[in-house]
Amino acid sequence: MTQGGEAAQHARDEGDDGDDAPATLPELYAAHRLGLVRLALLLVDDLETAQDVVQDAFAGLHARSRRLLPDPDRALAYLRVSVVNASRSALRRRRTARGYVPPHEPPGDSPEARAVLAEEHREVLDAVRALAPRQREVLVLRYWSGLDEAGIAETLGISRGAVKSTASRALDAVEKALEAKR
Incomplete structure (x- = not known):
């Protein structure tokens, strides 16, 4: 085995892949949650909605964790795309809700009527x-x-x-x- 190969083997044995990328969902959450919330906050302009968007993105990642977690770059890319898409959806729902005009309700009849x-x-x-x-x-x-x-x-x-x-x-x-x- 070459010296570089031994170092790579030692890093794998130690659980270190050389770039200090989080390997588990809790580590990924701890490392990137705040940055993703900031991203969502800039998009939706509402902290509560931004937190919900990020939480949903992590829930989606958890459902796909077998495919995405072994590659932290893919997992983080998935989270960013999820946050942007969910933010767009939240804005669409908000715009639709603001544009909704309830049907005209005629005034209630008086007791005499x-x-x-x-x-x-x-x-x-x-x-x-x-x-x-x-x-x-x-x-x-x-x-x-x-x-x-x-x-x-x-x-x-x-x-x-x-x-x-x-x-x-x-x-x-x-x-x-x-x-x-x-």
Whole structure:
């Protein structure tokens, strides 16, 4: 063995690869965490987000540690790329959140408006209850169950024409009953 080969063998035996690069994840974390947080902080301008980005990068490295940790340069390069990409994603999420405009919510009804609406609903239900059974069935299947004319005809065993005429007469009767109450 040559003298250079003996020195390299001794360095491997001692666990020293000659460039003092961290060999384990905790060593890599201790050596580079602050620098990576500074990098992320410059990109996202928020310490908490920067710390989260770096933590996620180290978690990703841990998941790939078999491939990347034997080569500390690759591991550090992976961390830098992860921090930059995660910072970009954080900025995109932030920009999307700031640009979001919630849909317009109409103001809540006043108690008086709800009482009037409830009274109108009761009047309509009373008018529907006063209909002939076939008329009531057609309206309930149409407006409560959402069936079309063919579905109502099939359900009740009548023709589509009978459904149309029955629905028309039923709606006229409900309208007249409501007008009579006013």
